[in-house]
Amino acid sequence: WQQTLMNNGDLFVPDDPGSYIIQFQPDGTAFIQSDCNQVRAGYTVDSNLLTIEPGPSTLVACPEGSLGDRFVMGLTAANSFFFDDAGDLLIDLKFDSGTMRFSPQSNDLAGSNWIVTGFNNGREAVVSTITDTELTANFGTDGRVTGTGGCNNYNAGFTVDGGNITIEQGMSSMMFCEQPEGVMDQEQQFLAALASAATYQITGNTMQMRTADDALAATFMRAPASAEAPADAMATEEPAPSGTAEPTAEPTAEPTTSPTGEPTEEPSPSPTDEG
Known part of the structure; x- marks a missing residue:
């Protein structure tokens, strides 16, 4: 609008x-x-x-x-x-x-910044992020996705083809965070979920990523326009590969922030998606 x-x-x-x-x-x-x-x-x-x-x-x-x-x-x-x-x-x-x-809404992933609202923990569930943590994913126009997993910064390559996406095994800094409790497990689970994504769908200010088996991998909301992605999402510590476990089970619960429906192709001759 x-x-x-x-x-x-x-x-x-x-x-x-x-x-x-x-x-x-x-x-x-x-x-x-x-x-x-x-x-x-x-x-x-x-x-x-x-x-x-x-x-x-x-x-x-x-x-x-x-x-x-x-x-x-x-x-x-x-x-x-x-x-x-x-x-x-x-x-x-x-x-x-x-x-x-x-004006027609752009659904281009490149150049968009997102805040994570939920992710597949690899145990047959999509869970919300821990209170007082913020997980982010900033998809650059250079084919790199950067952000924070709640403790460490990460950096990985990504490619898209229509609604399909491939996120490469990335690198992350090597800090250890004690608080809040569970933040390190959350980070590993999120990075694994991100790496498992095979498709993505943007609906307004929300996005879903799904695995090749159509299990929900992660949900996002668009970051406010004032929230700028960091110029360098990697810290100075020696990088290490991100989490390796990949969630495969269909989730049993989805966070309330995810959309209640998924869009289909545009109607004709009715107006198209507009914002």
């Missing part, structure tokens, strides 16, 4: 357009990311007429200044849509009250 311009001159522009998206599915359902909340919706298209009916929503209290409620309110007032010469989607609101502008 780039902006909403009301006919009375009021202009609403989100600080982070990537936090406000709508993805239209061919079956008449839509996924809405409204700042810190997710909404399931239904929609209908008749020629260029568009109706959006929001359904169940999470109820997270978003930070002060959030435009989440206004965003959903605008979508509820959708009347028609068209595309401009730049490929942006414009949704005209009912009663000629204003227009919402959306």
Whole structure:
């Protein structure tokens, strides 16, 4: 979502357009990311007429200044849509009250930074990260993924082909962290899960990676735009290979932060995924 311009001159522009998206599915359902909340919706298209009916929503209290409620309110007032010469989607609101502008969402992995929300621990479960730890994965345009496993920094090569991904055996620093309890086991399990990834799928500000057996390997949320990836994710200690165990079992539980559904191909002639 780039902006909403009301006919009375009021202009609403989100600080982070990537936090406000709508993805239209061919079956008449839509996924809405409204700042810190997710909404399931239904929609209908008749020629260029568009109706959006929001359904169940999470109820997270978003930070002060959030435009989440206004965003959903605008979508509820959708009347028609068209595309401009730049490929942006414009949704005209009912009663000629204003227009919402959306730009196509980029799902490129290269150049994106992520925070880990869950990973396969290799024991038939996807678990959330330990409190007071942050695991990250920053996919550079140079074909390297860097980040922290909660204690040590790591660095590995990666290649993508469509929705397929290969992450090479990487290198990590060799620090030992005593606290919080379990952080070293968590790091080894996460690095093993990362190395096991065979496919990835980005949905709004979330991403899932799965193994070749379609087991969930790891889940991520997009890092805030202000969170910059470190220029050198490797510490000065002698590097050592990252974890070697690979999770193979289908998980029995997924963290609540992962999406409730997975997107399919774009609808036609309805609007495509926009943010």
